[in-house]
Amino acid sequence: MDSDSVSRPTTIDDLDRGYDRRELKQDAMTTTTVVEATRRAPGPIGVLLPVSVNSTAPVDVQREAVHRLENAGYRAAWTNEVVGGKDALVQLAVLLAATQRMVFGTSIANIWARPPQTAHAAAALLSQAFPGRFVLGLGVGYPQQAASVGRDFGRPVATMRDYLDQMASLTMPPAPDAAYPKIVGATGPKMLAMSGETTDGAIPIMVPPEYTAHARQVLGPDKLLVVGLAVVTDADPAQARTTARQRAAGPLSQPGTYPAAMTRLGYSEQDISDVSDRLVDAIIGHGDAASIEAKVREHLAAGADHVIVMTSGTNFGDGVDQLAELAATLVV
Secondary structure, X not given: OOHHHOOOOOOHHHHHHXXXXXXXXXXXXXXXXXXXXXXXXXXXXXXEOOOOOOOXXXXXXXXXXXXXXXXXXXXXXXXXOOOOOOOHXXXXXXXXXXXXXXXXXXXXXXXXXOOHHHHHHHHHXXXXXXXXXXXXXXXXXXXXXXXXXXXXXXXXXXXXXXXXXXXXXXXXXXXXXXXXXXXXXXXXXXXXXXXHHHOOEEOOXXXXXXXXXXXXXXXXXXXXXXXXXXXXXXXXXXHHHHHHHHHHHHHHHOOOHHHHHHHHOOOOHHHHHHOOHHHHHHHEEEEOHHHHHHHHHHHHHHOOOEEEEEOOOOOHHHHHHHHHHHHHHHOO
């Protein structure tokens, strides 16, 4: 009998070789089939599920909300997370099971909320259970979030690259053999470049259309570009801009990547410190539904594959109401 045909115990080396073969197959799918499918399935416009600051909406309320949004015509819904309070991947497992066609994604899943191998296993299982309906968006978060789990934040790009590398590490048992799109929250130039080199694309949040155009140039035509657009719905233009300015002030006042990105785009220090009308009008859609639709279209024209509409406010129900009302204008 040929010795190669003799049954023998499976070793780590055997698993590693098999894993490498699966990774090669999955990489090929990721760069072609998965990206193209993700461009088609969610459509050009999705919504961020509203966040209640003081409490998490009960699961039955969330199920009812996504049914309502799906019936309104939205084909994709997104959620985000910090560290603690909820697990975004568990949340989406519940909502995927409660719907038939809607695509769900994380914008973002915080890398400090779970080990990288666990993130990969969870994402692969969701993709296996709900083919073509899940997108994993990852974000590096903030130093205080790393500190809350006893970790060193490090240099953001190196930290994210290491996390992505570890997601591909062999585990026993191995994660499900299911491809899924993986994108990275990116505003700075180094993170944006890295996302194009090592993942399926990028997900910048609250950026002007000129950043979207720049991101498309950096990523090239074969990567996903999902843009998060903060919106303020108010028929009174002056009040809408005032509320939009208040919403923009927080991120712009934080030192680091976000204000630096605005500076690179040509906004002055005074634009940033004063939260000027020019800057507010560029980064936030505000006003009536037609004004918000116009801003969405600017990002799509600049190269976004998909725009996530993110309402203001701190109440889950009110946010869902706003999104449902906008659907008549945004969803075609």
